[in-house]
Amino acid sequence: MFFRNDDKKESQGKKPQARTVPLLPLRDIIVFPHMVVPLFVGREKSIAALEEAMSHDKDILLAAQKKAKTNEPVPEDIFGMGTLGTILQLLRLPDGTVKVLVEGKKRANIKKYVSTEKFFLVECEEVEELVERSVEIEALVRSVHTTFEAYVKLNKRIPPEMLMSVATIDDPARLADTIVAHLSLKLNDKQATLEEHSPAKRLEKLYELMQGEIEILQVEKKIRTRVKKQMEKTQKEYYLNEQMQAIQKELGERDEFKSELSELEDKIKNKKMSKEAVAKAKKELRKLKMMSPMSAEATVVRNYIDWILGLPWYDYTKDKLDINEAEKILNDDHYGLKKPKERILEYLAVQAMVEKMKGPILCFVGPPGVGKTSLGKSIAKAMGRKFVRISLGGVRDEAEIRGHRRTYIGALPGKIIQSLKKAGSGNPVFLLDEIDKMSTDFRGDPSAALLEVLDPEQNHTFSDHYLDLDYDLSKVMFICTANTLHGIPAPLQDRLEIIRIAGYTDLEKISIANRYLVPKQKEQNGLDEVPVEFTRKCLTELVHRYTKESGVRGLEREIATLCRKVAKDVLRTGNREEKQRITAKRVHKLLGPPRYRYGKTEDRDEIGLVTGLAWTEVGGELLQTEATVMPGKGKLILTGKLGDVMQESAQAAMSYVRTRAERFGLDKKFLEHVDIHIHVAEGAVPKDGPSAGVTMATAIVSALTKVPVKKDIAMTGEITLRGRVLPIGGLKEKALAAHRLREPSRRRGTRRTRRRNIYDSRGLAPAGFRLAGAFF
Numbered sequence: 001m002f003f004r005n006d007d008k009k010e011s012q013g014k015k016p017q018a019r020t021v022p023l024l025p026l027r028d029i030i031v032f033p034h035m036v037v038p039l040f041v042g043r044e045k046s047i048a049a050l051e052e053a054m055s056h057d058k059d060i061l062l063a064a065q066k067k068a069k070t071n072e073p074v075p076e077d078i079f080g081m082g083t084l085g086t087i088l089q090l091l092r093l094p095d096g097t098v099k100v101l102v103e104g105k106k107r108a109n110i111k112k113y114v115s116t117e118k119f120f121l122v123e124c125e126e127v128e129e130l131v132e133r134s135v136e137i138e139a140l141v142r143s144v145h146t147t148f149e150a151y152v153k154l155n156k157r158i159p160p161e162m163l164m165s166v167a168t169i170d171d172p173a174r175l176a177d178t179i180v181a182h183l184s185l186k187l188n189d190k191q192a193t194l195e196e197h198s199p200a201k202r203l204e205k206l207y208e209l210m211q212g213e214i215e216i217l218q219v220e221k222k223i224r225t226r227v228k229k230q231m232e233k234t235q236k237e238y239y240l241n242e243q244m245q246a247i248q249k250e251l252g253e254r255d256e257f258k259s260e261l262s263e264l265e266d267k268i269k270n271k272k273m274s275k276e277a278v279a280k281a282k283k284e285l286r287k288l289k290m291m292s293p294m295s296a297e298a299t300v301v302r303n304y305i306d307w308i309l310g311l312p313w314y315d316y317t318k319d320k321l322d323i324n325e326a327e328k329i330l331n332d333d334h335y336g337l338k339k340p341k342e343r344i345l346e347y348l349a350v351q352a353m354v355e356k357m358k359g360p361i362l363c364f365v366g367p368p369g370v371g372k373t374s375l376g377k378s379i380a381k382a383m384g385r386k387f388v389r390i391s392l393g394g395v396r397d398e399a400e401i402r403g404h405r406r407t408y409i410g411a412l413p414g415k416i417i418q419s420l421k422k423a424g425s426g427n428p429v430f431l432l433d434e435i436d437k438m439s440t441d442f443r444g445d446p447s448a449a450l451l452e453v454l455d456p457e458q459n460h461t462f463s464d465h466y467l468d469l470d471y472d473l474s475k476v477m478f479i480c481t482a483n484t485l486h487g488i489p490a491p492l493q494d495r496l497e498i499i500r501i502a503g504y505t506d507l508e509k510i511s512i513a514n515r516y517l518v519p520k521q522k523e524q525n526g527l528d529e530v531p532v533e534f535t536r537k538c539l540t541e542l543v544h545r546y547t548k549e550s551g552v553r554g555l556e557r558e559i560a561t562l563c564r565k566v567a568k569d570v571l572r573t574g575n576r577e578e579k580q581r582i583t584a585k586r587v588h589k590l591l592g593p594p595r596y597r598y599g600k601t602e603d604r605d606e607i608g609l610v611t612g613l614a615w616t617e618v619g620g621e622l623l624q625t626e627a628t629v630m631p632g633k634g635k636l637i638l639t640g641k642l643g644d645v646m647q648e649s650a651q652a653a654m655s656y657v658r659t660r661a662e663r664f665g666l667d668k669k670f671l672e673h674v675d676i677h678i679h680v681a682e683g684a685v686p687k688d689g690p691s692a693g694v695t696m697a698t699a700i701v702s703a704l705t706k707v708p709v710k711k712d713i714a715m716t717g718e719i720t721l722r723g724r725v726l727p728i729g730g731l732k733e734k735a736l737a738a739h740r741l742r743e744p745s746r747r748r749g750t751r752r753t754r755r756r757n758i759y760d761s762r763g764l765a766p767a768g769f770r771l772a773g774a775f776f
Contacts, residue, residue, distance in 0.1 A: 018111060021084065022049035023061045023120035027068040030190040031083045032177040033129075035104045042097040043071070049119035050090060050100055058087040061108055061124050064191060075113045075120075081195045084108040084126060107194065129173050132199050137172050140203040147210045148179050154217040158182055173199040176206050185209060257293040261285070264305055273313045277469050281308050304406065307413060307467065312426040316475060319427075320384035321352035333378040334371050335512045340364065340499050344379055361454045363435070363480040363488075366501030369551020372481040373433055375501075379479065380429035388419045393434035398444030401453065403466035413466040416453060416473070427475040435480045436487030447489045454478055454495045503550025503620075510539045517556045525563035530570055531579040534559070541584040545594035558591065565590045605711050608703035612680075612695035613716035614687070615730030622714060624681040625692065627699035632675025640680030643688025649718065650678055653697035656723050657704070664701050676700060691728040693719030 024039075024046055031037055041047055053060040063082030070077050089101040107127040115121040148166060152158045162182060169175045180193045189209060196202040268281045284301050291298040320326075326348050330341045343362070364372040373389070380387035395401075403414035412418070420426065432454075438446050452458045459473040480496060482488055488496075504512065518534050547554040566580050588594070612623040638650050654676065661668050678696055680687055694717040702709045716734050717725035728734075 018123055018125050019059075019084075019108075020114055020121060020123050021059050021061050022052045023063055023078070023082070023110070023122045024049050025073050025078055025120065026062055026064045028064075028187060030064050030181075030187065030194055031062040031085060031102065031104045032181050032194060033083055033104045033106055034174060034177065035083075035181055036088070036101065037104075038099060038101050040097055040099055045119045047098055049121075050087065050098060052119060052121070053087055054090060059105075060085055060087060060102070061110070061122060062102060062104065063110065064187060068187075075116065078110075078120075079191055079195075080110050081127075081191075082108060082110065082124075083194070084124065107197075127197065130198055132172065134200075137200050137203070140200065140207065141172055141175060144175065144179065144203055144207055144210070147207060147214065151183070151210050151214055151217070154214060154221065155184070157184075172203055176202040180206055180209070183209065183213060185213070260302075261289055264288075264302075264309075267309050268305075271309050271313075272315075273308070273311075274470070274472075277308055277313060280469060281305055284308075300406065304466075307417075307421070308469070310421050311417065311471070312420060312424055313471075315425055316427045317385050317425050319351065320382070321348060323349055323352070326382035329382040330375075330378055333381075334375060335515060336504060336508045337371065337375065337501060340375060340501055343497075343499055344375075344382075348383065360497040361456070361478045361480065361495055363482060363496035363498050364501050365482050365485055365498055367483060367503055367550035369549060369553035370501050370503060371551070372501060373431065376429060376431040376479045376481070379477070383429065383477070385477070386423040386425040386428035387431070388423045388428045389431040389433055390415045390419055391433045392446070393437035395438050395446045396441045398446050398449045399465065401446050401449035403464045405465045406468075411466055413464050414449075416462070417464045417467065417471065420476075426472070427477070429477045429479060432478060432480045434482065435492075436482035436484055438487075447492050451491055451495065454480075454492065504552065506540070506543050509543045509552055509555055510536065512552050513539045513542070513555060513559060517552065517559050521556065521560045521563045525560065525567050527563055527567060527570075527580075530566075530576050532563070532566060532582065533579065534562075534582045535584070537584040538582045538587050541587050541594075544598035545596055546587070546591060548596045562587070562590055603711075605708035607706055607708045608699055610695050610699040610702065610709050611711075611714040612692050613714050613734035614689075614692075615734060620730065620734040623687075623692070623695075625695045625699050626679045626681070627696070627703040628677050629674050629703045630677065631673065633673075634671040635675040637675060637677040638679075639677070640683045641686050642680060643686065645690055646680075646688050646692055649690050649693040650696050652721055653693050653700060653719055655721055656697055656719060657700050659721070660723065664705055666704055670704065676703065690718040690726075691716045693717065694725050 024041070026039070029037070029039075041050060049060065061082050062085050063078050063080075065073050065077055066079060067077065083104040084106050085102045085104045087100055088103055091099045093099060106129075108124040109127060111123045111125055113120060113122050145166065149163055152160060152163055166175065166178060169178060176193065176199065180190060183190075193202060193205055193209075196205060264285055268278065268285065273281070284305050288298060288301045288305070291301070323345060327341070327345055330344065334341070347360075347362070364375060366372055376389070377387050399414065401414045401416060403417060404411035413421075416430075419430065420428070432450070435450075440447070452462060453473060456474065459476075461470040462473045463470055485493065485498065513534070522528060522530075522532055542555060542558050546558050549555075562582055566582070570576060570578075570580065608627040608629075610625045610627075612625045614621045614623045636650065636654055638647055642650070657664065657666075658671060661670060678699065680692070694715050697719050698709060698715065701707075716728050718728060719725055
């Protein structure tokens with residue numbers, strides 16, 4: 001910040017001119033006339049104002065905000081007077097901000113705001129400086145000079161050269177502006193000085209402000225002097241004590257360091273490690289012996305040796321390979337999950353038969369809350385191995401897996417090596433949770449680092465960047481979990497054996513609640529000794545009307561809520577012996593009205609309204625599809641936030657109906673006089689996929705023929721132009737969501753792999769090639 005020292009005389013007596021210029025709001029700074037100051041500008045409106053000024057005459061009004069914290073000021077947040085200035089230099093910085101050098105010219109009053117959208121454009125009126133010369137003003141000028149000199153002596157932040165610069169200024173108004181700009185005053189005091197027109201009053205105000213600041217500075221100086229005297233003696237004693245302790249420590253440090261080196265040498269001799277690790281540890285120990293124990297490098301080397309010695313190179317737990325015992329543990333810990341349990345038992349059987357086996361990497365894929373993570377714990381328990389789990393959700397850096405190189409300050413091994421050291425075993429069950437939630441950025445791709453970890457052909461020589469040694473991971477049993485497959489890169493999927501865990505059926509959820517969740521929550525909420533009974537109808541009501549999920553986490557939360565409310569009632573009555581029976585009616589009283597509609601379709605059969613089946617990450621859903629016909633010119637209207645594939649399915653369904661018009665009793669040219677509108681419910685939710693084709697075709701035929709569709713039928717399947725209904729995915733999830741499922745005939749053979757009760761209770765019916773079965 002500096003001031004122009006030119007002596008150009010401003011013309012007097014001119015009528016003030018109104019001008020329209022851009023306005024730049026300032027934070028915590030007042031720019032005075034003749035003041036040249038650099039500013040850093042980052043707000044979009046402010047940058048736009050600078051660009052507008054640069055495109056014209058470079059003039060801009062500089063006005064301060066009343067509150068610096070206001071990020072988006074409005075006219076009421078800006079003082080009414082500012083300084084009309086000129087942009088001398090403008091520089092764009094790499095981070096998007098702008099550095100600008102501006103020079104204040106004249107005071108200016110803001111008359112009105114012309115525009116506030118892209119930037120502030122104001123109409124302002126220049127304020128001409130009054131010329132006052134009198135004996136009183138001369139006396140004020142001298143007093144201000146003397147006071148400013150005393151202020152500079154006390155305030156070391158103002159350079160002494162400023163006194164020489166101020167001494168050359170003859171103009172009283174300019175003298176006041178120059179001095180006030182260098183004082184450490186409050187923003188309002190500086191603004192009041194800017195708004196004062198009379199040079200005499202301005203000098204008086206400046207004199208008062210400086211006198212007040214000088215008094216404060218004198219008190220501060222006294223306090224500093226007093227404190228300094230009090231501290232000198234204490235500091236001297238502290239310094240001498242520290243020196244004495246350092247000398248004593250140095251005298252005994254070498255003996256401690258020698259003892260530590262000898263201990264490390266013994267550990268290296270006794271620790272069973274690979275030849276490469278032993279050679280590396282000895283080399284680092286030789287380097288450590290030549291270092292000063294107080295140096296930072298010695299700490300780094302010592303930590304590195306500790307990491308090598310702390311790893312379980314050949315420390316393995318003995319496997320329990322009793323298949324019957326393993327099956328019992330899996331069944332006790334988890335209800336259902338027949339296929340995953342069967343695959344785990346097959347793995348254990350092969351492990352028992354083959355001593356050295358490069359086993360597959362299991363990956364459990366399924367919605368949240370179905371027991372993927374807890375299944376990994378049960379596997380470790382069944383095998384008698386240690387259990388290690390790391391969550392990969394949100395991991396972006398490759399170094400999280402492989403570690404940082406030792407050249408970095410505070411470097412550590414990756415999560416794989418850290419977890420193995422924590423487990424203390426070289427063959428734990430290692431669960432990589434949420435493997436589909438990893439992402440990539442400029443620091444590398446963590447999924448690429450996992451390729452080596454999860455490849456049985458490579459992981460026996462896994463290299464961590466920090467250790468810089470080959471470590472054998474081949475005996476570790478890696479298990480991965482994911483919610484969906486599309487988040488896992490293809491090369492990584494290729495190394496995994498995918499085991500899908502679908503959502504639980506209603507009967508399974510009720511059984512899990514009875515066997516596991518209710519006893520667990522009773523214990524956690526202190527109801528062990530209180531007779532609490534959850535009726536079957538109560539659990540059914542919780543599953544149907546208070547939760548909507550594939551897993552059982554939400555169900556457990558609702559049971560916990562009921563337990564807490566029962567505990568409150570028990571304490572309120574004081575009777576711990578009275579039996580607490582939780583019925584469906586009491587559930588409504590304690591949890592409020594049902595949150596979800598279950599088992600209810602439309603009240604009657606509707607024309608053009610069909611229930612479809614959809615797959616989501618948390619299970620199956622019922623999806624209402626509507627079609628209506630109106631006079632028009634053959635236009636097909638699609639709404640409901642449908643994706644490209646779903647829109648093409650609608651067009652294929654429309655083409656199929658047109659080619660089979662006569663079969664459905666329609667005129668061949670029916671489309672020339674009507675428009676057809678298809679809408680899929682829940683319009684705010686994006687939808688895509690081909691399996692709604694048969695649903696749309698049925699809705700179109702129903703709307704055209706005026707034949708209602710049975711309300712208790714739900715359907716899914718991709719339709720072709722020839723009317724064939726092709727196989728679809730997510731069959732179990734969709735079956736769970738349906739009252740009656742129409743499955744493509746080509747899918748019949750796969751029903752044997754599904755649980756019988758899903759279909760027995762919901763009426764599975766193959767669609768074949770005809771749609772007539774959906775109608776009366």
